[in-house]
Structures are given as C-alpha cells and as structure tokens.
Amino acid sequence: MACRIIGNRNTREFHDGNCFCLRMAYQEHLIPFASVQEALQEGYNGCGHCMKQYDGASWTIYTVPKSPAISESMIEQENLTVGFSTTEHHEPWDVVIIGAGPIGLSAAKIALNLKEKYRHEMSVLVLEKAEHCGADRRAETVNSNHTMDRLWGDGFLHSLEIARHQKNVFYAPYAKFTRTVRMIEAPYSFHWRGENGHSGLIDSMEERLGIHYGHTGPPPDFLPDGWKKERVHQLSRNAYLFTGVEVQAAGINSEWPTSTPVKYVETSRGRIYGTTVLDCSGYTTRIGRQLQEHSLLGLLERNFEFLNVKGEPYDLITNPIVKSNWRRHYPSDQYPEFQTFFIPRDAVPAIPGSPPGILVVFPSGNGDVEINFQVFDELSGSMPVQWEDQVAQVKQMWNYLKSGYPVFSDIIGHFQPEDLVYEQVTGMPSVGMIAPAMIVPGVALVGDAAGHVNPQSSSGLETGMLAAEFWVHAAWEISTNKMLWTETLKRNYNHAFMNTYKSHDEGYEKSYYQDLVQKHQSVNRNKFLIFGLLNWGGDESRDYLLEWALTVFGYSHKEKEEAMAVSLTEYQTYDLYQQSAVINAILSGVFVLNLAENTLLDFLRITKKQYPGEWDEFLAYLDMQGLFDKIQGVQLSQLFDIIGPLAAVEYAIYKHSKWIAV
Numbered sequence: 001m002a003c004r005i006i007g008n009r010n011t012r013e014f015h016d017g018n019c020f021c022l023r024m025a026y027q028e029h030l031i032p033f034a035s036v037q038e039a040l041q042e043g044y045n046g047c048g049h050c051m052k053q054y055d056g057a058s059w060t061i062y063t064v065p066k067s068p069a070i071s072e073s074m075i076e077q078e079n080l081t082v083g084f085s086t087t088e089h090h091e092p093w094d095v096v097i098i099g100a101g102p103i104g105l106s107a108a109k110i111a112l113n114l115k116e117k118y119r120h121e122m123s124v125l126v127l128e129k130a131e132h133c134g135a136d137r138r139a140e141t142v143n144s145n146h147t148m149d150r151l152w153g154d155g156f157l158h159s160l161e162i163a164r165h166q167k168n169v170f171y172a173p174y175a176k177f178t179r180t181v182r183m184i185e186a187p188y189s190f191h192w193r194g195e196n197g198h199s200g201l202i203d204s205m206e207e208r209l210g211i212h213y214g215h216t217g218p219p220p221d222f223l224p225d226g227w228k229k230e231r232v233h234q235l236s237r238n239a240y241l242f243t244g245v246e247v248q249a250a251g252i253n254s255e256w257p258t259s260t261p262v263k264y265v266e267t268s269r270g271r272i273y274g275t276t277v278l279d280c281s282g283y284t285t286r287i288g289r290q291l292q293e294h295s296l297l298g299l300l301e302r303n304f305e306f307l308n309v310k311g312e313p314y315d316l317i318t319n320p321i322v323k324s325n326w327r328r329h330y331p332s333d334q335y336p337e338f339q340t341f342f343i344p345r346d347a348v349p350a351i352p353g354s355p356p357g358i359l360v361v362f363p364s365g366n367g368d369v370e371i372n373f374q375v376f377d378e379l380s381g382s383m384p385v386q387w388e389d390q391v392a393q394v395k396q397m398w399n400y401l402k403s404g405y406p407v408f409s410d411i412i413g414h415f416q417p418e419d420l421v422y423e424q425v426t427g428m429p430s431v432g433m434i435a436p437a438m439i440v441p442g443v444a445l446v447g448d449a450a451g452h453v454n455p456q457s458s459s460g461l462e463t464g465m466l467a468a469e470f471w472v473h474a475a476w477e478i479s480t481n482k483m484l485w486t487e488t489l490k491r492n493y494n495h496a497f498m499n500t501y502k503s504h505d506e507g508y509e510k511s512y513y514q515d516l517v518q519k520h521q522s523v524n525r526n527k528f529l530i531f532g533l534l535n536w537g538g539d540e541s542r543d544y545l546l547e548w549a550l551t552v553f554g555y556s557h558k559e560k561e562e563a564m565a566v567s568l569t570e571y572q573t574y575d576l577y578q579q580s581a582v583i584n585a586i587l588s589g590v591f592v593l594n595l596a597e598n599t600l601l602d603f604l605r606i607t608k609k610q611y612p613g614e615w616d617e618f619l620a621y622l623d624m625q626g627l628f629d630k631i632q633g634v635q636l637s638q639l640f641d642i643i644g645p646l647a648a649v650e651y652a653i654y655k656h657s658k659w660i661a662v
Contacts, residue, residue: 005033007044011486014039019050021486045488093125094479095472096265096274098247099281100128102192103447103464105205106151107278110472112209112236113151122479124239125274127267129246131231132213134192134202137422139325139370140461141189141362147462151469152208160190162198163365166577167337173344175406180337182581182621189364209235245269250277250287250443275484276475277443280468283318283429285449291439315387317434317451318427320394321458322373325421329414330369338362341408343373345380345531348400351393355380356531359401359408373398374458378431379531391425398425430455432520436494437467442485444471452516455523466512470501571603576614579607580621587626597635600627604642619643624650 006022007014009029014036015022022030033039036046036054046054097107104126111124142157149156164186170179194200206212211233233241251264251271264271265287279287339361348354355377362370375394377383384390402412433451438444446452447464454463474493478485498513566582574582583603586596608615628651631639640647 005036005039007031007033007039007042011484011489012044013047013486013488014044014051014054015047016050019047021047021050047486047488093272093274094122095124095276095278095475096272097124097126098265098277098279098285098287099449100126100130100133100241100243101280101282102134102201102205102461103468104128104278104280105133105202105209106465107280107446107468107472108235108239108241109151109205109209110469111476112239114472114476115236115239118480120476120480121238122476124235125272126235126241127245127247127265127272128241128243129268131243133206133211133241133243137193137325138323139189139191139362139364139368140201140459141187141370142459142461143187143457145188145462147465147469151465152205156204157188157190160199160201160204161188162191163189163363165189165337165363166581169335169337169339171339171341171407173342173347175341175408182577182584186578189362189370191364209241211235211241242269247281247286249290275442276471276478278446278468278471278475279443279449280446280464282448283314283427283451285445287443288434288439288445288449289314291443314429314434316378317432318429319431320375320377320383320390320425321428322371322394322398322423322425324371324423326369326371326415327419327421328367329416329419330363330367331411331414332363332365332367335361335411336363339407339411341405342530343401343405347405348397350400351382351396353380353382354397355383357397361408361411372458373401374428374430376527376531379527394425428458429453429460430458431524433516435498436490437471437497438490438494441487441490444474446471454516455520463512463516467497470497470512568602568606572606572610576607576611576618577621579603580618584621584623584626587623587630597631600631601635601638601642604639608642 004017005014006017006019007030008022009031013021014033033042033044036051040054046052095111097104097111100108108124108126111122114120115122115124139162145157166182166186168181168183170181172178191198191200192202194203213233231242231244233243235241246268247265248268249266251266264273265277277287279285281287341359341361343357343359345356346352346354347356355375356379357373357375359373360371362372364370373394375383375397377390382393384393401408403409429448429451430453431451434445434449437446437450437452444450446467448460450467452463452467453460477483478489483489499511501512571579571582583600586600607618611618627639636651640651
C-alpha cells in the first residue's frame with residue numbers, strides 16, 4: 001500500500017507504513033488512512049512502537065467485568081490446522097489455562113459463567129499434568145471468603161468446613177511464654193479431597209464443573225488417534241479439560257521482540273496454540289521461570305538491607321515451607337486451638353545461623369492436624385543457593401523441631417509413624433510478587449505463579465481467584481472483539497491490574513494489587529522487627545521479656561486496627577464470638593478515643609438486639625475491666641444502660657475493690 005498510515009482492523013491500531021508489526025498482520029485486516037487524524041477519528045490507537053506519541057489516545061481502562069484488551073497473536077497462519085493444537089473449528093483456543101488446581105478450576109468456572117451469561121462461544125482449554133485435578137492430598141485453612149462463595153455459589157466454603165477455631169496460642173521463641181489471642185474471625189479448615197464424610201475443595205469444584213473421571217464417550221474429532229478418551233473431559237460446548245498433559249515450555253519466536261513473542265505452548269502431547277495463556281500452575285511454573293527475564297521483579301522488600309537473597313526472581317519471592325498432615329492421634333484435649341510457634345534464628349544447634357521461621361498447627365478434628373513450617377530464608381545468610389540443598393537444610397531443621405523443640409516435640413510425640421499422611425518441602429511465594437503479571441503479550445501468570453499470595457495468611461486461594469477473574473475477563477474481551485495481543489494491550493492491562501482493578505467483594509475498597517502491596521510492606525516490616533532486629537537472649541535475659549512484650553503489643557495493635565475498620569453493617573454479619581473478639585481487640589489498645597467509645601457502644605447495642613437470649617454468655621466473653629477502664633464520662637452511663645442494672649455495681653466493685661475488701 002502506498003499510504004503511509006495503515007490501520008489493522010484486528011488490533012484496532014494504526015502504524016507507519018514501514019512498521020514491522022504490519023509484517024505479522026493478515027492482508028485482509030489492513031486499511032489505509034489519509035492521516036493520523038482520520039485514524040484517531042475512527043477509534044484506532046497509535047502503535048506502541050512506531051506511533052508512540054498516539055499510544056493510548058483512544059484507550060479507556062475499565063475494571064472487571066469490563067477490562068482492557070490483550071497482546072499479539074501467538075500463532076502463525078500455517079499452523080491453524082495442526083490436529084491436537086486446535087479446537088473443533090480449527091482455530092487457536094481463545095484461552096488456555098495451565099493447571100487444574102483451585103485457581104485453574106476457578107478460572108475455568110469464570111470462563112464458563114461468561115460463556116453462559118453472554119452466549120458467546122469462547123473456546124477454553126484447561127491442561128493438568130496429573131491424572132486428576134488438584135492432585136495434592138492436603139488440608140487448608142482460610143478466613144471467610146466472599147470471592148469463593150461468589151464464584152462457586154453461596155455457602156460453598158461453609159459446605160467444606162471440618163473445623164473452626166477462634167483462638168490462637170502464640171509461643172515465644174523456645175516456648176518460654178505463651179499468649180492466647182481471640183481472633184476477630186474464626187477461619188475455616190477443610191480438606192482438598194473429601195474425607196470422613198466431609199466434602200473436599202477439589203471434589204466440590206469438579207462436581208460443579210461436571211467433571212467425571214472414567215469418561216466413556218468418544219474423544220472429540222479434533223484429537224489425534226490414540227488419545228486416551230478417559231483423559232478428555234468436556235466442560236461445555238467448546239470447553240475441555242485435558243488431564244495427563246504436562247506443559248514443558250513456551251515456544252519462543254527467535255525474532256522477538258520484533259515479532260510475536262510466544263508462538264505456542266509445548267506439552268508432553270504436542271503443541272497447543274491459543275490467543276491467551278493463563279499460567280495457574282503454581283510457583284513451579286515452567287513458563288514463568290522460562291520467561292522471567294522478560295519481566296520486572298516487583299520485590300517490595302528490596303530496600304531492606306537485611307535481605308540475603310540469592311538466585312533468580314522466583315527464588316527471591318519464595319520461602320521454603322514444610323507442609324505435613326497427621327491423623328488420629330493429635331492431642332486436641334491439650335492443644336485444642338491453633339498453635340503458633342515463633343522460631344528464632346540459630347534455633348537449630350547443628351546449623352550455625354539457621355534462619356528463623358513460623359510454625360503453625362491447624363487442628364482439624366477427629367485427631368487430625370495440618371502442620372506448616374515456613375522458613376524466612378531472606379533473613380539469614382546461611383541458606384544454600386541451590387534448591388536441592390535448601391530442601392536438605394530445611395528437612396534438617398524440621399527433624400530437629402520435631403524431636404527437640406519445646407512443646408512442639410511433645411505434640412509430635414503423640415503420633416505413630418503410620419499417622420503421617422504426607423510431609424513435603426515445597427515453596428511459598430509470599431515474599432514479593434512478579435510484576436507485571438502479563439510478562440509477554442498474551443501470557444499472564446496467575447495466583448502462586450505470580451506470587452499472588454496473601455502474606456498475612458500465606459494463602460493464595462482468594463488472591464489467586466481474584467487475579468484469575470481479572471485475566472479471564474481480559475481474555476474474554478479479546479475473544480469477543482476478535483482482537484490479538486499487542487505490546488500496547490499488554491501494557492494497558494497490566495496497568496489496570498496493578499492500579500485500578502477492584503474486587504466486587506465486600507472489604508476490598510482499595511485496588512486489589514495495591515492492597516497486596518500494603519500487606520507485603522506490613523508483613524515484612526514485622527518480620528524484620530521480630531526476626532531481624534530482636535536477638536532473643538537466653539533464659540534470664542531481660543531483653544527477651546521486653547522483646548516478647550513488644551511482639552505481643554504489635555500483634556494487638558494490628559488486631560485493633562482491623563477491628564476499628566469493621567463497619568456496623570459488617571459487624572451485624574458476625575456471630576456472637578466474632579463480635580466479642582472485635583470489641584476485645586479494640587479494647588486491647590493503650591488508648592481508646594471518643595470515636596472508638598461510640599463505636600463500642602454501637603456494637604454492644606447491635607449484639608444485644610441480635611442475640612437477646614445469649615446476652616449473658618456474650619458478656620462473659622468480654623473484657624469487662626477493659627470496658628470500665630476505657631469508657632469514660634457521658635458514655636459510661638450509656639454503657640450501664642446497655643449492659644443492665646448490675647453494671648454500675650460491677651463497676652464500683654472493680655474500681656474500689658481494695659476499699660471494699662477492707
């Protein structure tokens with residue numbers, strides 16, 4: 001074409017006539033413009049390479065469910081008819097989801113919901129390397145999860161419940177002191193696979209997606225001969241799950257960045273072509289590690305000098321963690337609640353400078369328990385560089401804790417060897433995040449693969465599901481508009497994800513990503529204080545007592561901040577025990593200002609109205625001395641009116657107990 005300004009109907013971008021991007025476009029997609037102004041008037045956006053001054057001129061960034069678009073074509077025209085790599089219509093898949101764990105299955109559920117709601121035939125392919133979804137046999141503990149219930153149905157999380165605990169027993173280093181705290185919310189514990197009459201997370205997800213193993217129908221026509229039909233699971237029209245397919249690498253175009261970056265996904269069964277690839281395969285992601293040199297590492301802690309990180313970006317954001325599950329003989333009569341052990345540096349005699357960590361015991365009823373030990377290797381220079389060597393050192397630390405660490409070794413001593421269900425060293429990407437999530441046009445890391453983990457709980461379920469929701473909607477928009485990924489679209493979507501995307505769920509007032517950023521900053525400050533600065537002296541050390549008091553005070557301050565953020569509407573959704581925990585958390589602060597006094601009184605009125613028959617039980621849970629100390633003046637008479645006629649007498653007894661005793 002002779003005209004200098006060329007538009008691409010598919011990507012809705014205009015280019016200089018010599019731009020290399022035009023060499024990748026189909027001829028029938030090209031349209032000439034007389035001028036830049038004409039292209040802009042037609043709603044075209046300037047190319048990010050040759051028309052940077054007009055890049056973003058016609059783009060609007062939306063939030064879910066209306067999100068911006070995605071990047072360059074991942075296929076070549078001559079490859080559109082390769083057997084295994086295509087849908088039944090001999091086209092690339094609109095979205096390829098790698099991994100069928102909770103995040104990958106949630107991504108599939110979101111895509112199917114969109115297909116059903118808008119009647120658009122977006123093609124979806126889910127790849128799982130194991131023969132079954134979510135192959136790990138493990139337990140999980142999470143807080144109330146609005147996202148999970150919204151995506152999978154009201155009451156979904158409650159249906160999985162095997163245990164809930166409102167208290168957490170904190171053990172000071174070497175278990176010299178304990179502090180029991182009542183949490184504002186009682187987390188849910190559940191299994192991934194159903195056991196003892198309880199539904200499992202993965203089982204319930206499979207049931208809602210209609211996945212049934214032992215499929216006996218004929219495989220789809222587009223699969224090559226010899227494909228095992230039991231590995232093919234149709235989720236809906238043009239949407240499939242393939243099990244037993246291991247993703248090995250992304251097919252990198254040797255001409256990138258002057259051409260399409262990723263042409264296909266190489267698997268153990270052949271090449272898969274897709275417009276959008278969502279990698280939900282966890283922190284072991286092969287594609288993420290392969291392409292990490294193209295991404296910027298969003299390590300939020302980089303400015304702290306105490307970090308002793310080594311190796312590649314995924315090594316920098318990942319803590320080693322031991323996950324174990326034990327059955328039948330957990331001493332729940334002695335240790336009925338969560339047990340959290342602060343493990344200091346140098347706690348393992350055989351490893352000089354051994355890193356600190358946190359060890360948490362999650363009782364799950366019937367004598368069963370999940371135990372996790374997370375090692376903060378960024379706070380110690382003693383950890384080896386190679387992962388295999390790290391695993392060996394973590395196992396050495398774990399074995400010492402089981403056999404010789406105060407209190408915890410007593411817990412483990414109740415089990416027999418056959419009670420151990422599993423015990424493995426894996427990684428928890430809770431130190432930082434990979435940014436941007438879409439590392440090259442069309443390939444986005446989701447969940448643990450990008451470090452989308454809540455560092456306060458070391459759980460990636462809710463955060464991963466929220467990330468999946470954003471990127472599935474992005475893939476949906478690309479599909480419905482028949483677009484192909486470009487560098488500009490990648491940049492726009494990453495910007496929306498990191499700055500403007502908000503969940504529709506209650507409690508997410510900030511940007512999803514910025515909320516995670518703030519959590520990382522808070523957690524790493526606390527880790528640096530507790531395990532980096534404090535030295536935890538010996539038995540008679542006065543410093544030890546002060547350090548533990550400071551640690552407990554810091555946790556109480558955090559709990560008070562969270563309690564003060566609870567709205568009256570949210571408070572009404574809590575049960576009796578949660579409401580008492582909120583009030584006690586506010587009272588735990590050194591000072592309670594007038595605003596907090598009014599909030600406390602409003603909370604008390606709500607509880608008395610909601611639970612009139614359990615009011616006396618509620619008062620028994622409250623820190624009454626704290627109420628009498630912190631509420632003063634006019635509010636004190638209001639407190640007496642709410643509590644009841646004996647409140648003034650109880651107040652007088654408390655305040656003048658010495659004189660009354662005399």
